Each structure stands twice: as structure tokens, then as C-alpha cells.
Amino acid sequence: MNAIRFLPSDGLPALLSCLVKTGRRILAPVEKPAVKSSVVFEPWSEGKPLTLQKATVPAKEAVLPQCETLLSYRQTKNADTAALNLDDTPNAQPTVVFGARPCDACGYAVLDRPFLQGPFVDPYYRARREQLVVFTTTCGSGCATCFCHWLGGGPSSPEGSDVLMTEIEGGLVLQSVTDKGAELLNSMPPAAKLADGAPVFRQAEEARKKAWASLLPAPDIKSARQAIAGIFSDANFWQEQTDRCLSCGACTYFCPTCYCFNITDEGDGYEGGQGGRRLRSWDNCMSSQFTREASGHNPRTDKALRMRNRVSHKYSFYPENWGAASCSGCGRCVCNCPVYLDIRAIVLAAIKHAGDK
Amino acid sequence: MPVLEGKELRIVGFLCNWCSYGGADAAGVGRAVQPTDLRIIRVPCSGRVDPIFIVKALLNGADGVLVSGCHPRDCHYSAGNFYARRRLEVLKQFLPVLGIDEARFEYTWVGASEAQLWQHVVTTFTNRVHALGKAPRFDAVEPLLKIADMALTALRPLGTGKNAALPKLKEAIKAKLPELECVIGWQQGYDEARTVPLFARTPQDVDKFVWGPFNVNNPAVYLPTFRGKKVGIVVKGCDARSVVELLQENLISREDVILFAMPCEGTLDMARIGEKLGRYTTVDAVVCDEASITITADGKEHRFCMADFAQGKCYGCATPLAALSDVSFGAPVDVKPVSATPPELALLDSLSLPERMSFWRGQMGKCLRCYACRNACPMCVCRDYCVSDSRDPHWMSQLADEREKLFFQTVHAFHLAGRCTGCGECQRACPVGIPILALRQQIGRVIEQLFESYKAGTDPAAAPPLLTYMPQEKNIHERGWK
Ligand code: SF4
Ligand code: SF4
Ligand code: SF4
Ligand code: SF4
Numbered sequence: 001m002n003a004i005r006f007l008p009s010d011g012l013p014a015l016l017s018c019l020v021k022t023g024r025r026i027l028a029p030v031e032k033p034a035v036k037s038s039v040v041f042e043p044w045s046e047g048k049p050l051t052l053q054k055a056t057v058p059a060k061e062a063v064l065p066q067c068e069t070l071l072s073y074r075q076t077k078n079a080d081t082a083a084l085n086l087d088d089t090p091n092a093q094p095t096v097v098f099g100a101r102p103c104d105a106c107g108y109a110v111l112d113r114p115f116l117q118g119p120f121v122d123p124y125y126r127a128r129r130e131q132l133v134v135f136t137t138t139c140g141s142g143c144a145t146c147f148c149h150w151l152g153g154g155p156s157s158p159e160g161s162d163v164l165m166t167e168i169e170g171g172l173v174l175q176s177v178t179d180k181g182a183e184l185l186n187s188m189p190p191a192a193k194l195a196d197g198a199p200v201f202r203q204a205e206e207a208r209k210k211a212w213a214s215l216l217p218a219p220d221i222k223s224a225r226q227a228i229a230g231i232f233s234d235a236n237f238w239q240e241q242t243d244r245c246l247s248c249g250a251c252t253y254f255c256p257t258c259y260c261f262n263i264t265d266e267g268d269g270y271e272g273g274q275g276g277r278r279l280r281s282w283d284n285c286m287s288s289q290f291t292r293e294a295s296g297h298n299p300r301t302d303k304a305l306r307m308r309n310r311v312s313h314k315y316s317f318y319p320e321n322w323g324a325a326s327c328s329g330c331g332r333c334v335c336n337c338p339v340y341l342d343i344r345a346i347v348l349a350a351i352k353h354a355g356d357k
Numbered sequence: 358m359p360v361l362e363g364k365e366l367r368i369v370g371f372l373c374n375w376c377s378y379g380g381a382d383a384a385g386v387g388r389a390v391q392p393t394d395l396r397i398i399r400v401p402c403s404g405r406v407d408p409i410f411i412v413k414a415l416l417n418g419a420d421g422v423l424v425s426g427c428h429p430r431d432c433h434y435s436a437g438n439f440y441a442r443r444r445l446e447v448l449k450q451f452l453p454v455l456g457i458d459e460a461r462f463e464y465t466w467v468g469a470s471e472a473q474l475w476q477h478v479v480t481t482f483t484n485r486v487h488a489l490g491k492a493p494r495f496d497a498v499e500p501l502l503k504i505a506d507m508a509l510t511a512l513r514p515l516g517t518g519k520n521a522a523l524p525k526l527k528e529a530i531k532a533k534l535p536e537l538e539c540v541i542g543w544q545q546g547y548d549e550a551r552t553v554p555l556f557a558r559t560p561q562d563v564d565k566f567v568w569g570p571f572n573v574n575n576p577a578v579y580l581p582t583f584r585g586k587k588v589g590i591v592v593k594g595c596d597a598r599s600v601v602e603l604l605q606e607n608l609i610s611r612e613d614v615i616l617f618a619m620p621c622e623g624t625l626d627m628a629r630i631g632e633k634l635g636r637y638t639t640v641d642a643v644v645c646d647e648a649s650i651t652i653t654a655d656g657k658e659h660r661f662c663m664a665d666f667a668q669g670k671c672y673g674c675a676t677p678l679a680a681l682s683d684v685s686f687g688a689p690v691d692v693k694p695v696s697a698t699p700p701e702l703a704l705l706d707s708l709s710l711p712e713r714m715s716f717w718r719g720q721m722g723k724c725l726r727c728y729a730c731r732n733a734c735p736m737c738v739c740r741d742y743c744v745s746d747s748r749d750p751h752w753m754s755q756l757a758d759e760r761e762k763l764f765f766q767t768v769h770a771f772h773l774a775g776r777c778t779g780c781g782e783c784q785r786a787c788p789v790g791i792p793i794l795a796l797r798q799q800i801g802r803v804i805e806q807l808f809e810s811y812k813a814g815t816d817p818a819a820a821p822p823l824l825t826y827m828p829q830e831k832n833i834h835e836r837g838w839k
């Protein structure tokens with residue numbers, strides 16, 4: 001099944017409100033005005049302005065929220081009985097991510113492997129993922145920090161998306177790339193303002209080609225996995241690469257492919273002191289607490305060792321387990337880092353360093 | 358009493374064990390009639406009351422908070438309430454920037470035998486809170502986004518530092534390098550319009566040094582990590598203030614650091630530059646003349662005058678050349694400091710209390726808790742043991758709500774009270790552009806007013822104001838209880 005549609009420039013609100021009418025939550029990029037403005041995904045509702053710019057924060061939230069309640073409990077006590085009510089229903093609702101970029105969408109594919117394809121399926125993640133439809137805006141060009149094409153992606157790569165949207169003169173061409181996407185497009189009523197896209201599809205293809213052509217040639221990083229694994233114990237290398245790192249969480253929390261989390265039980269004061277909840281919230285390997293053990297011992301105290309973990313996880317351990325990198329090349333860890341630490345430079349340095357040895 | 362009428366408000370009281378708790382007890386024993394809204398938490402000393410306890414209570418639904426300790430000069434631990442007085446006064450004047458009415462918070466002194474005074478205090482305070490009514494709930498206000506006006510006038514002409522003595526600096530660094538672990542400064546980042554910190558260990562590294570308006574990072578943030586080793590650091594005037602503050606607090610030793618100073622002509626506000634260049638673009642070229650920078654991005658040329666695009670702090674900067682240094686190029690520029698409200702704070706000043714709360718709700722909605730703000734702060738020394746990450750005690754909920762996020766910002770702002778030099782790194786580091794500097798600026802302003810124009814990081818011998826006290830404070834006056 002395949003659906004190609006054309007949406008005129010002024011048709012976005014019409015399409016979105018038809019999508020809302022299917023009972024789905026629409027997460028769309030919204031520009032937040034500030035001296036330094038940012039673009040974040042927020043639930044869209046009728047009349048709310050949206051933008052199709054690449055967001056500052058990817059919509060990872062749709063499958064892995066910053067914080068979610070895994071379970072909550074409540075105690076009820078009578079004179080002679082005590083009962084404990086437990087609720088572990090995943091917090092999930094049918095959702096459309098509207099206006100992701102190919103690198104963000106690739107993030108879903110990266111998260112799917114450990115959460116869905118490993119020996120244990122994460123029921124919370126699955127509940128959200130199964131109800132997710134991803135509409136992705138293909139990129140018009142690359143930029144100074146992104147490098148999807150180094151990793152097999154590209155400005156119109158379909159990985160992780162259900163519908164690709166390409167801007168052409170006068171509107172958007174929407175192309176389904178999965179059955180889920182096609183079904184949803186086909187189910188749209190006339191009010192969605194979608195016209196047949198076949199006559200203009202060529203223009204979309206041209207725009208995509210142009211975007212590809214605008215990218216700088218990608219270096220060959222096929223040997224990255226071996227190279228990084230090979231210098232695992234080269235402390236000096238990691239130290240030099242990490243000098244300026246401040247050990248914050250910007251690189252991981254703005255990353256569409258990072259998925260580490262922490263679990264915290266919070267009891268006090270919840271449900272009037274009669275209950276509690278177990279929360280899962282984002283965690284990051286760049287923080288020293290990430291590996292601090294209950295005894296107080298920390299096997300990974302140095303920021304260089306933490307950086308080694310982040311880079312190795314993305315370019316060596318994860319590829320070893322799943323056959324692809326857990327980095328989509330979105331560049332957010334570079335441009336959001338307070339010291340612009342560049343993961344590309346580390347990967348290239350590792351390859352060079354391994355070659356020199 | 359009010360309980361029965363359902364009109365009781367939630368007032369939290371922190372009472373010291375030795376005086377006020379005794380006073381309250383005496384009032385109870387004497388059957389003095391008192392309102393019942395107050396919930397008392399007994400603490401060893403008013404000095405034990407961290408201002409963040411009070412902020413936590415107020416953000417989490419308390420309608421009022423009362424702290425009561427022994428009278429000054431009567432502290433069971435000699436000086437606990439002297440410290441408390443300074444902190445609590447700063448807190449009181451800080452609360453309005455969050456949109457919280459300062460009248461909802463009070464601190465006072467009641468002795469163990471002063472049952473009548475206690476009755477009077479608790480009645481008066483409760484009545485005051487009742488007159489204000491239920492406190493607005495942070496999670497119930499509508500978000501409001503407003504932008505600070507950055508159009509400012511500099512105290513002196515700003516420039517690009519094009520003719521700075523960079524070659525001489527490099528020479529000087531190379532000469533000192535053998536005795537140093539490394540020298541910290543700046544080098545070009547991923548494009549010509551971004552610099553990143555450089556740690557020069559070899560003469561070849563030293564050649565990578567750059568100087569100019571892109572040198573925004575504050576290299577002082579790294580100094581404590583080199584404790585015990587001798588390092589060099591190149592500083593702008595404002596960076597040197599952070600170094601001085603680190604010295605004031607004994608976080609580094611003077612013998613361990615060599616400061617290389619260059620006269621700074623201003624640095625660029627990369628937030629505003631980024632807005633013009635556009636998100637996710639490619640910089641093709643950067644050309645610089647004496648007063649402006651021209652950046653070509655995605656084929657489009659943008660000219661930035663230093664006078665229009667400098668960082669907020671540069672406009673009021675009176676120490677462009679480090680006041681403390683070992684090797685210095687250039688003479689101090691004679692600039693007369695004037696006191697002006699920084700732009701982020703001016704925006705908050707222009708809002709009403711409810712608007713301020715809405716403002717922070719809107720801003721904190723973007724926060725991802727990445728703590729780049731915390732870790733970029735050169736004065737934040739306990740970052741690996743931060744209360745925000747601690748589970749024991751469990752100070753902050755992991756819930757991703759705006760209130761918890763704002764709570765963290767007040768924790769950071771408070772831990773920086775009297776220590777923050779206003780370097781602006783916290784705000785610069787924030788990837789989503791939350792103007793968190795305003796919170797630090799408000800505390801800075803209060804500190805200046807209370808402690809005779811005290812400015813952090815200007816005198817290596819001065820004690821930070823919240824780490825000391827005067828038995829008789831000049832500008833903190835006892836409030837009457839009428
Ligand atoms: S690489 Fe950058 S974003 Fe990541 S922890 Fe280090 S300083 Fe923070
Ligand atoms: S590691 Fe960096 S470039 Fe790769 S996906 Fe994450 S944020 Fe994007
Ligand atoms: S505050 Fe002063 S020393 Fe610091 S960057 Fe601005 S002009 Fe330079
Ligand atoms: S709180 Fe912000 S402005 Fe103050 S010293 Fe820290 S980084 Fe600088």
C-alpha cells in the first residue's frame with residue numbers, strides 16, 4: 001500500500017484538525033519565543049501555531065517521556081484488613097508526531113531494538129510505540145552540525161517514519177512509507193484538504209535530490225566500531241578528547257537515540273501519605289551518579305571514562321548488539337553542548353588513532 | 358476555630374528548639390488563644406533553616422512560611438541566627454522575582470519565655486496570610502512568554518579585539534608552559550563563529566589560541582578540577598572575577614594558578630547571533646573589522662556591530678582587563694561603573710507578581726533538566742553531589758514538572774547567593790534559552806543593597822556575605838509586629 005498526497009501550504013491546520021478528530025494526540029513543533037528561541041514538540045490543538053523547522057528537542061518524549069509513572073499504589077486500611085491497590089497501566093495514547101526530521105525518526109528505530117527486540121519487551125514503551133504514527137519533514141539541506149549521511153541516513157531517509165513530507169512550491173507532498181502511514185492518509189476525509197500527490201511527486205523527488213547534493217562528502221567511518229573498541233583502554237586518548245566536557249546532560253537529553261533511564265520510588269506525601277509511585281525518568285551516562293553504587297563506590301568517576309562510555313555505546317557496543325550505530329547524526333549533542341564537544345571529531349580521532357597504532 | 362469552618366490556610370512554621378519552640382509551648386501551656394493554621398517543624402536552630410526549605414514549601418502549596426529563632430545575640434549556638442538573618446532577608450527579597458508575594462514569608466525572633474510575643478506573632482502573621490488569601494498554585498497559572506529587551510548602551514566603545522596582542526600572549530604562554538600542567542584558553546570550534554575551551558599542553562597547542570568576541574566561555578570553570586596542580590589560564594575581565602571568587606572561597610590556591618590577562622573589548626551574545634543566522638545553518642565565512650563582525654551563513658551575509666550584539670554583561674562591564682593577573686598585556690581601561698538593572702531582570706521587574714509566576718511556568722516548561730546551567734557555572738562546586746540528584750535526602754521529585762524545575766533553579770541561585778559574579782554562563786549554556794540569569798541577578802541586586810555594594814569576585818580577601826555576619830546589621834532592620 002502506498003499513498004501520495006499533496007497538501008497546499010494553507011492546508012496544514014485542516015489536516016491537523018482531521019488528525020485530531022481520529023482521537024490522536026498530535027505532537028507538533030512549536031516555536032518558543034525568547035532571546036534565544038527554541039522549538040519544542042507540544043500537543044497541538046485547534047488554532048495553535050506550529051512550525052516545520054527542525055526542533056531543538058527531538059520528539060523522543062512520544063515514546064520515552066522525561067518522566068513516567070511505572071506504577072502507583074495506594075493502601076486502604078480498615079479495622080482488620082489492609083489492602084494494596086496497584087496500578088501499572090502504561091500511560092499511552094494514540095499519537096502522531098508531526099514534523100519530525102529523518103534523524104529524529106531514526107531515533108525511534110534505534111530505541112525500538114533494545115525496548116522491543118531484545119529478550120525483554122518493555123510494555124510501557126510498546127504501548128506508546130504501537131500507537132505512534134510518525135510524519136517526518138524531509139530536510140532541505142544539511143547544516144554545520146548534522147551528519148546523518150555519515151551513518152547511512154540522509155535528508156529524506158524513511159527509517160522510523162510512517163509518512164515523509166517534502167516541501168515543494170505551494171505546499172507539501174506527503175508520501176506514506178509504511179502501511180500504518182498509508183492507512184492513516186487514506187482514511188483522511190476531504191476536509192483534510194489532501195489532493196492526489198502523484199502529479200507533483202516528481203518535484204518532491206527533485207527537492208530531495210537537491211538536499212542530498214547540498215551535503216558535504218561523508219568520511220568513511222565503517223571502521224569506527226573496531227577502532228573505538230580497540231582503544232577502549234587508552235586512557236590518554238579519552239582524557240584528551242574530554243578535556244573541555246562539563247559533565248552535564250545536554251548531549252544525552254537532547255539526543256533522539258539516548259535511552260538510559262533511572263527508576264525512583266517516591267512515597268512521601270503521595271495519595272495523602274497512603275501511597276506511592278515508581279517513576280522512570282531520563283538518566284545520562286555523562287553524570288557521575290550514573291554509575292555510583294549503593295555502597296558509595298563509583299567505578300566510573302572520571303569524565304573521560306564517562307565520555308568513553310557514551311561514544312562507545314553509540315559507535316561500538318550498540319552496533320555490536322544490533323548491527324547499527326545508536327546515533328542518527330542529528331548533531332544535537334554538538335550544537336546544544338555548552339562547549340560544543342563534537343562527537344564527530346572524537347569518532348574520526350579514534351579511527352585515526354587506531355590507524356596510527 | 359477555622360478548622361471547623363474549613364477556612365484554615367496552610368502555614369508552615371520552622372521554630373528553633375531552644376527559643377521559639379519553647380515560646381510556642383509556653384503559649385500553649387498558658388492557654389493563649391492562637392490561630393490553628395500553623396504547622397510547626399522543630400529545628401535545632403534558625404541557622405539550620407536552608408532558604409530552599411522555604412521555597413519548597415511555598416512552591417508546593419504553602420500559603421505562608423514563618424521562621425522563628427532566638428533573638429540575635431541569644432542564639433544557643435552563638436551565631437546561628439546571625440547567619441540565618443542574612444540568608445532569610447535575602448530570601449525575602451528574592452521571592453517576588455518568582456512571583457511569590459514576600460508577605461507570605463516572615464522571620465522573627467521569639468524567646469522561650471515570651472509566650473505573649475509568640476501569641477502576637479503567630480496571630481499577626483496568620484491574619485496577614487489570611488488577608489492575602491490562598492496562595493496561587495504554580496501549576497495552575499497559564500504560561501506566559503516574554504522577551505527581554507537587549508538594546509543597551511555600553512559604558513565604553515565595544516570592539517572585536519582585532520588588534521589585541523595575541524602573538525605576545527602566545528609567546529608569554531610558551532615561556533611559562535614548562536612549569537605548568539596546561540594553559541586554559543580558547544580555540545576555534547566546529548566553525549569560525551564558535552570557539553571552545555583549549556587546554557594547551559605543547560607549544561603547538563599554544564598556536565591554536567584565539568582571542569576575540571567569540572571567546573564567550575568562562576575558562577575559570579575548570580580551575581577547581583586542577584586543584585593541586587599548577588595551571589595557567591587566559592582570562593577576560595569577567596573570567597578573572599570568577600577566579601577571584603574561587604580564591605575567596607579557598608577552592609583554588611593562588612600559587613597554583615598563573616593568570617594571563619588581555620584587555621577585552623566585549624564578547625558576542627551568541628543567542629542573538631544565532632537568531633539572526635538561523636537555526637541549523639552553515640557558516641561559510643567570518644570577517645572582522647574593528648567594530649563589527651560579518652558572518653556569512655547559508656550564503657547570506659549578516660553584519661553584527663559589537664555595540665548591538667554583545668553579551669548583556671559587557672554593556673555594564675567596568676573591568677575589561679582582569680583586576681588580578683600575573684602576566685598582562687595592555688593597560689586597564691578607565692571605565693566608571695554605573696549601576697543599571699540588567700536586561701533579564703528589568704523584564705521581570707516590569708511584570709506583576711502573577712505575571713512573573715506565569716513567566717516562569719512558561720519558561721520552565723522547556724527545561725529538560727540537563728543541568729548544563731549548573732555545570733557551566735564556575736562557582737558550582739558540589740555538582741557531583743547536587744541535591745537535585747540526591748535520593749537521600751530526596752529533595753526533588755523526578756516528576757518532569759515545571760515546579761520541580763523552577764525549584765532547582767532557585768536552589769542553584771541560592772547556592773550562588775553572594776558568590777555569583779554574574780558571568781552569565783548558566784544562561785548561555787541553556788540549550789532552550791531559559792533566562793535563568795534573572796534569578797541570579799535578583800539575588801545579586803539584593804546582596805548589593807544589603808551589604809554595601811558588595812560584588813562577588815572583586816576582592817580576594819573579602820568574605821562572601823552569606824558566609825559571615827555582623828552582630829548588628831547595617832541594612833537589615835527588625836520588623837515590628839503590629
Ligand atoms: S559533551 Fe557537552 S553536553 Fe555532553 S556532558 Fe560534556 S559538556 Fe555536557
Ligand atoms: S549522539 Fe549526537 S548526533 Fe548522534 S543522535 Fe545523539 S544527539 Fe544526534
Ligand atoms: S563582561 Fe567585560 S570582560 Fe567580560 S566579556 Fe564582556 S566586556 Fe569582556
Ligand atoms: S550562577 Fe550563572 S552568572 Fe552566576 S557565577 Fe554561576 S554561571 Fe555565572
Ligand code: SF4
Pocket residue numbers: 723724725726727728729730731786787788789790791793
Ligand atoms: S540548562 Fe536549561 S534546560 Fe538544562 S537544566 Fe538548566 S534550565 Fe533546564
